[in-house]
Amino acid sequence: MISPRRPSGVSPTSNSMSAAQQILGSANMSESPAQSPTSGERNDRLWDMSSFRHSLPEEGGTSSTSNTAAGAPAAGTSSEEADDGTPKPMRGGVSLDTVRSLYGPNTGFGGLRRSNSSVIYPGGPPEFPPVKKLNPLQKKRILVSGGAGFVGSHLVDRLMLMGHDVIAIDNYFTGSKMNLAHWFGHPNFEMIRHDVVDPIMLEVDQIYHLACPASPVHYQSNPVKTLKTGFFGTYNMLGLAKRVKARFLLTSTSEVYGDPEEHPQKETYWGHVNCIGPRACYDEGKRVAEALTYSYARQDGVDVRVARIFNTFGPRMNWHDGRVVSNFIVQALKGDDITIYGDGSATRSFQYVHDLVDGLIALMESDYTDPVNLGNPEEYTIKQFADMIVELVNEHRARYGDDGKTSTVTYLPAVADDPQRRKPDTTRAKEVLGWAPQWAAVDGLKETVAYFYQMMHQH
Numbered sequence: 001m002i003s004p005r006r007p008s009g010v011s012p013t014s015n016s017m018s019a020a021q022q023i024l025g026s027a028n029m030s031e032s033p034a035q036s037p038t039s040g041e042r043n044d045r046l047w048d049m050s051s052f053r054h055s056l057p058e059e060g061g062t063s064s065t066s067n068t069a070a071g072a073p074a075a076g077t078s079s080e081e082a083d084d085g086t087p088k089p090m091r092g093g094v095s096l097d098t099v100r101s102l103y104g105p106n107t108g109f110g111g112l113r114r115s116n117s118s119v120i121y122p123g124g125p126p127e128f129p130p131v132k133k134l135n136p137l138q139k140k141r142i143l144v145s146g147g148a149g150f151v152g153s154h155l156v157d158r159l160m161l162m163g164h165d166v167i168a169i170d171n172y173f174t175g176s177k178m179n180l181a182h183w184f185g186h187p188n189f190e191m192i193r194h195d196v197v198d199p200i201m202l203e204v205d206q207i208y209h210l211a212c213p214a215s216p217v218h219y220q221s222n223p224v225k226t227l228k229t230g231f232f233g234t235y236n237m238l239g240l241a242k243r244v245k246a247r248f249l250l251t252s253t254s255e256v257y258g259d260p261e262e263h264p265q266k267e268t269y270w271g272h273v274n275c276i277g278p279r280a281c282y283d284e285g286k287r288v289a290e291a292l293t294y295s296y297a298r299q300d301g302v303d304v305r306v307a308r309i310f311n312t313f314g315p316r317m318n319w320h321d322g323r324v325v326s327n328f329i330v331q332a333l334k335g336d337d338i339t340i341y342g343d344g345s346a347t348r349s350f351q352y353v354h355d356l357v358d359g360l361i362a363l364m365e366s367d368y369t370d371p372v373n374l375g376n377p378e379e380y381t382i383k384q385f386a387d388m389i390v391e392l393v394n395e396h397r398a399r400y401g402d403d404g405k406t407s408t409v410t411y412l413p414a415v416a417d418d419p420q421r422r423k424p425d426t427t428r429a430k431e432v433l434g435w436a437p438q439w440a441a442v443d444g445l446k447e448t449v450a451y452f453y454q455m456m457h458q459h
């Protein structure tokens with residue numbers, strides 16, 4: 001059984017980018033040794049929801065702009081259970097099953113469309129997930145920059161299910177239209193191809209500003225663009241917020257703490273960032289984004305919120321994302337070596353994406369304007385994490401009689417300026433938002449492994 005353990009000492013590591021580049025080459029979905037079952041039972045077999053104990057209670061107050069798909073989950077309550085019996089409340093009274101149906105294959109809307117991706121509306125008119133009906137005073141028009149990305153698309157899903165009007169903008173550098181395909185055509189939803197480094201004018205009530213590549217592999221591939229996104233992207237979104245008097249939420253990052261000398265990291269910590277290193281484009285980009293945000297608040301009275309997001313994972317992470325969770329899961333599924341950069345003693349604390357979405361919405365709805373850490377304080381060394389993922393992948397495969405090769409760990413040179421310890425102090429989030437993570441990392445990982453397993457066999 002895997003349990004989180006605090007590491008002993010950590011040591012600074014040497015400089016190499018080659019490890020990150022290497023993983024991009026190896027994590028190639030098209031090379032997957034797909035033992036593709038071809039029968040109709042394929043998707044049931046691959047996306048086994050039976051390990052999650054959940055009910056599908058009926059819920060009143062959902063609007064029916066849709067025909068409900070056969071077998072599609074009903075909107076449910078705000079409290080569901082996972083296999084360990086832990087309640088998993090979801091903000092906005094949205095059912096976990098409904099949310100799952102948006103990224104699972106053929107269990108609902110997302111899968112239905114995804115599995116027939118050559119045809120937008122395979123079986124007739126569009127069928128939409130069950131969206132709540134809000135009265136005009138409650139219903140907000142909300143802009144999500146980076147809305148087609150991993151976190152952005154989960155946030156859009158939740159806001160849509162809650163009944164709001166949502167405009168997603170994205171330049172598709174790391175995001176994908178397929179993450180939101182289940183909303184195309186819905187009257188509450190708009191999708192715009194737009195890069196935030198250019199200004200845009202929209203009438204909105206709230207702005208969630210997420211747009212920025214977050215994986216080190218991606219943000220270091222074009223560092224000048226990353227800095228432009230950090231500064232001009234935030235500048236444009238803040239200018240818009242000022243002009244239309246929208247509330248503005250910046251998704252900042254744990255990276256503003258750099259390679260921290262304080263542990264765990266509180267919001268009051270000023271950080272330890274190398275301003276000339278390879279991560280500076282992201283770290284300093286986010287730091288200047290925070291500085292801009294509070295400057296607009298002071299100078300122009302813009303109503304701002306700042307979330308500092310710690311490592312987050314979940315379904316819809318890109319197969320080629322390059323961050324540790326997707327890399328290790330893909331490697332374990334393929335039976336490839338698990339690539340640990342450095343000696344495996346660096347630590348991270350991983351939160352499941354649904355917890356993050358809860359926290360972002362709670363923060364936006366709160367009156368609190370100082371930065372708030374959003375993360376799960378469960379801390380693992382990267383080696384522990386690798387072992388945990390290999391074990392979970394093997395368990396998942398064993399359930400289907402799939403006896404693929406078990407991966408072994410290989411150690412590659414450490415990447416430059418890699419933070420050696422990271423763990424959020426979430427006291428402030430508890431106090432000001434009443435927010436705390438609901439998902440143990442292992443529960444979120446089970447779902448994420450199931451998602452990647454299915455993706456691997458679908459293509």
Ligand SMILES: O=C(O)[C@H]1O[C@H](OP(=O)(O)OP(=O)(O)OC[C@H]2O[C@@H](n3ccc(=O)[nH]c3=O)[C@H](O)[C@@H]2O)[C@H](O)[C@@H](O)[C@@H]1O
Nearest residue numbers: 214216253255310311312323324327339340341346382418
């Ligand atoms: O996951 C996130 O949300 C965070 O990801 C990155 O931060 P980082 O913690 O460096 O993310 P990873 O690339 O996932 O690395 C985590 C640790 O795993 C290691 N790693 C990563 C990938 C891999 O294949 N092997 C491996 O050992 C890294 O060297 C690092 O020590 C981003 O810079 C953050 O903005 C973002 O919040």
